Amino acid sequence: MDSPFKSDVLKGKVALLTGGGSGIGFELSAQFGKHGASVAIMGRRKQILDDAVSVLRSQGIQAIGLVGDVRKQEDAARVIESTIKHFGRLDILVNAAAGNFLVSPENLSPNGFKTVLDIDSVGTFTMCHEALKYLKEGGPGKGPSGGGLILNISATLHYTASWYQIHVSAAKAAVDSITRSLALEWGTDYDIRVNGIAPGPIGDTTGIRKLAPEEMKGDPRESMPLFKLGDKWDVAMAALYLASDAGKYVNGTTLIVDGGLWLSHPRFIPKEMVKDLSRVVEKKSRKAPTGVPTSKL
Numbered sequence: 001m002d003s004p005f006k007s008d009v010l011k012g013k014v015a016l017l018t019g020g021g022s023g024i025g026f027e028l029s030a031q032f033g034k035h036g037a038s039v040a041i042m043g044r045r046k047q048i049l050d051d052a053v054s055v056l057r058s059q060g061i062q063a064i065g066l067v068g069d070v071r072k073q074e075d076a077a078r079v080i081e082s083t084i085k086h087f088g089r090l091d092i093l094v095n096a097a098a099g100n101f102l103v104s105p106e107n108l109s110p111n112g113f114k115t116v117l118d119i120d121s122v123g124t125f126t127m128c129h130e131a132l133k134y135l136k137e138g139g140p141g142k143g144p145s146g147g148g149l150i151l152n153i154s155a156t157l158h159y160t161a162s163w164y165q166i167h168v169s170a171a172k173a174a175v176d177s178i179t180r181s182l183a184l185e186w187g188t189d190y191d192i193r194v195n196g197i198a199p200g201p202i203g204d205t206t207g208i209r210k211l212a213p214e215e216m217k218g219d220p221r222e223s224m225p226l227f228k229l230g231d232k233w234d235v236a237m238a239a240l241y242l243a244s245d246a247g248k249y250v251n252g253t254t255l256i257v258d259g260g261l262w263l264s265h266p267r268f269i270p271k272e273m274v275k276d277l278s279r280v281v282e283k284k285s286r287k288a289p290t291g292v293p294t295s296k297l
C-alpha cells in the first residue's frame, strides 16, 4: 500500500532500529528509509541483517546492519558509536527488539521470565541510556519536532491480563513505564520526545506465528472488532506519524494499533434480542417491586 505521508518527512534523519532486520522492525526500517531517513539496523543474527540491508539498499535506502544484543551494554554502546561513525548523527531510536513465547506461569523458569525482561525492558533502557548523548544533540536539521525521538514497541497484553504471557506482560508494562518516565524527564531536560506503539496481532510476523500458531483451533479473527489482523504497514504508518513533525506535540503516549482488539469482550446478548429484552426489563422496573406500597414509590 502506498504511504499517505510525503516521501521526505524524515529527510536527513538517521534512525537506529533494534530488531530492525525482521518483522515489524524491518517494515519500520523500510518505511523510514522510503521517507528519507538513513537507517542502521541492529540484531543478533548477521545473516538476517545482511539480507535485510541488501533489500533496503535495493530500494535506494542508505542502510547498514550492526550485529549486537540489546542485553549487552557494550553491544549497545558499540552499535550506537558505529551508527554515529557511519552517518554522523542519530535522531531516532526505535526499540523493536523483543522476545516472546507462549508458556504457563508454572512452566516458566525464573530465568525464562528474566530473559524476556532483559531483552524488552532492560534492553530498551540500555539503548536509550547509551543513545542519550547523541539524541540530545539535535544538531543541524533540527526541525520543529525539536531534539531526538525514541519509539518503544510495546503491546496491549498487560492492559488487562493475557493467558501464557506473564513474562511479556510484565516486560511491556515496564517498557510503557520507561516511555512515560523518559518523556517527562528527557522531554523537559533535552527536548527529546519519547513515545510507544502497542501493536495488536500483526500478520506475517514471528509474534503471530508464536502467539497464534496454526495448530491452534478456531480463527483468532472471530473475536476482533475490525475482524482482521493488522499489517506491518499499519504499525509503520503510526511510527511515521510519531517520528515526523506531524507528531511534534505528542510525548509520553503509547499509540495502540490493534483495531480495537484490547477493548473486545464476548457479546453477552445477541443483538437481535437486545431491543426487545431491554423494553421488557424497562416495563418490569416501572411496576412496583413486590412488598413496596405504590404510595412510597
Ligand code: COA
Residues within 6 Å of the ligand: 098, 099, 100, 101, 102, 103, 107, 108, 109, 110, 111, 112, 113, 115, 116, 206, 207, 210
Ligand atoms: N517455553 C518456556 N521456556 C522457554 C521457552 C519456551 N518456549 N523458550 C525459552 N525458554 C526459557 C529457557 O528454558 C531458558 O530458561 P532456563 O535457563 O531456566 O531453562 C530461558 O528461557 C532462556 O532461553 P534461551 O533459549 O537460552 O534464550 P535465548 O537468549 O537464546 O533466546 C528467547 C531468547 C527465548 C526470547 C527466544 O525466543 C528469542 O530469541 N526470541 C527473539 C525473537 C522473538 O521472540 N520475537 C518475537 C517478538 S513478538
